[in-house]
Amino acid sequence: MLFNSATFLFLFLPIVLAASFVAPAKVKNCVLLFASLIFYAWGGVSMTIIIIFSIFFNYIIGRLIEANKNTVGAKIFLTIGLIINLGVLATFKYLGFLIENLNPLLSAFSFSQIKQTSIALPIGISFFTFHSISYIVDVYRNRVTAQKNIINHSLYITLFPQLIAGPIVRYSDISEQIKERSVTIQKFASGIERFIIGLAKKMLIANAFAFVADDIFALESNELTTYTAWLGTISYTIQIYYDFSGYSDMAIGLGRMFGFEFLENFNFPYIATSIQDFWRRWHISLSNWFRDYLYISLGGNRCSKGKVLFNLFIVFLCTGFWHGASWNFIVWGLFHGFFIILEKVGFDKILLRIWKPFRHIYVLFVVMIAWVFFRAPDINYAFMFINKLFGIAENTHQWQKLIFYLNNEFVICLSFALMGAAGFFQIVYNNIASKIVLKRGSVLLKTIYDVSSLVVLVSIFILSIVYFTIGSYSPFIYFRF
């Protein structure tokens, strides 16, 4: 079920909100669990069996690890847990890719080929697998105690705001909230505000750029010019940020409506001054997960320089592969990894001496080129596209083809998108609304601020609803992963 769908907003959400508020405190988690399972089943009823298996399996593994705390048994159960979790993920997500790439090798050595499979990918499998791994590893590391209550454990895995496309919530960050949480009218309203902002980011900004990016990334080589290739790259760069951060905003907002507080998943990544900085700001929950559960497990920084670089290579290889079973994502991950390693071996020192705007340009350049691999339908198309980005003008009508996409809506959305991504609205809020109006302003000024912000929120909410009602919505990009 999509957050930007009529069934979610006008059926699922009112019913679940009502049931959750009416239900006594003791059964609130049961209500949320039942709702979350319905939410998940909506994307594929028969696939629900996989997540139910994952819930029970990890519940048992968690209990077994705790029962064998500080013994070899705990390590054995953790290993079993990791193998099964990653095995399920590999089977559903990577088996086809593996066979596809193995068969040419097998035929080269005259072995018979493996029959290709066509297993459907359960929605959100990468996310709930990482949630589960986070849980059993945290139990193993004694950061949390194993959850005795199967309902509470199930709710951690399935909680619908973050179930399908994150943020990846670490068990240690939310275990207390699952046990006890409160909702005040102000917290509820702040959740609504965040949800509306996320919905608007998706419907009003991301979809406008998706129209351009989809069109340009479907062009054949002979139709694609250098200028249109750059426009497509810029459009996708904006689209993916507003699409994914919009989803995260909605997830955080919905969480608040039900009393949960998730950690932020984005922190203005496009104003980063290095690729390391970018990964501290982009999909923070995934970066944290890989840092906590892979990088540190590999030895982290506490090993030789060469080993650290190798660990980073592995982390970014996995980051790319996590996004999808395709060479595109692997190259995307390794491309980022290359610049991370480059910065680690001394380029970061050079960067610090460079004028700050050039550091931003460097980051945006690397990130945008990487997005081409991420967005292209296949690796060959990606290389063709990049060739076009840097190609000489092979077509005399480049400007005319470019201008086709630059209508008023694009220009207006681009202005808002750039200001938003650069943190302009945040700065305005922090310096004007928060410091001047709300702290030192008169009652009249505060009222004017409240009313005007209310009008803006309700207007963009209605407009977003209008947009998805008429069927112009597109699925969130991160539902694929």
Place this chain on the structure above:
Amino acid sequence: MENKNIVIIPSKGKAVALSIFFVCIILFPLVNKKITIIPEQKNPDFNYTTKPTFDISNLDPFPHEYEKYYNENIGFTAQAVALNAYFKITILKVSPNQSKVFVGKDNWLFFAGPPINDYRGINLLSQEEIDKMKNILHNRALRLKEQGGVFYFALVPNKHRIYSEYLPNNIVKTTGLTIYDQVVDALKDDSLIHLIDLRKPLEKAKAEHILYYKKDNHWNDIGAYIGYRSIINSINKQFPKVTPVPIEAYDLDTTQSLVGGEALQIGVEDFIKENRVMLKPKYNLLSQPGEKQNYPMPIGFPYPWDFEIIKIVDDPSLPTAVIIRDSFTDFMLQFFSENFRKSIFIFDSWEYKENRNIIEKEKPNIVILEIIEANIRKINECDNK
């Protein structure tokens, strides 16, 4: 801008008001079903999905089917479409659906797709396509000549070409050559094909009259009259008895309102108003409806009543004509009917075929092929029968 988990706490008044608004909005469709606040407007031509039954033994298709059913029956889609169109056109000055229609200057609407590409010059014909088209039309003209007829080919320019100054700023030509130029260059020297290039007469006339509708793809009666007069002037060279009816023979009437094709596509028919431009004859028409021959029509043609229209004028000195046409001849039909002893108008579902069965039976003196520029490639798609 540190990544702190900042919760912006709204004031209590704002929190209450926002919560009330939010709850009211998400409950609106449920409430609207019970007590109609916004009346549901159903499209009589749309095949609505029926409510799926909940079958516990086959659950997988249920969510998708229910979602489809719910979206189609949400109750305010028509209003949402209108609101979206109003916002996009009046605030953003863009089309609500750019894959279907572009919004130009002064709210002129232009179909997207082939006509836009024709104007931009990005879908030019290959030499192979040009040769094929020449061959098809030449052979038609040759066969007609063998049975004593003369072949006329009238290419109606797209609205985008005649009123390009109203196209949005982002629609610009990418090349000096156009598909219209290509067709004219290919056919102008063929002695069997009497080509009528309508661009110049229309360009000339537009200084005095609006010739195409703002929110429909078609020309109006004045544009159609200019086209008709150009075609008849061309025919007049071979058939001196055939002369255009003077425009003074008609009264201009603009009382009826028009529901334009483009406007319907994007749901703006209610707020971009336009009057229909009609030329009404001041005299008693010479032509009368003729008896239909019930020629077989293309399967699935949505306007079967328009496939075959026959008009008769009781004047043996006039020639007969078969006019293979599209909707642009709708606006010229009343004029043409006055010029031929028998006019057989064939609307063959935009296939623009030779319709040899009709030509061989009717043995017309004249065949006119009228085609809108946007459909020019259809000539090559049809077989040569």
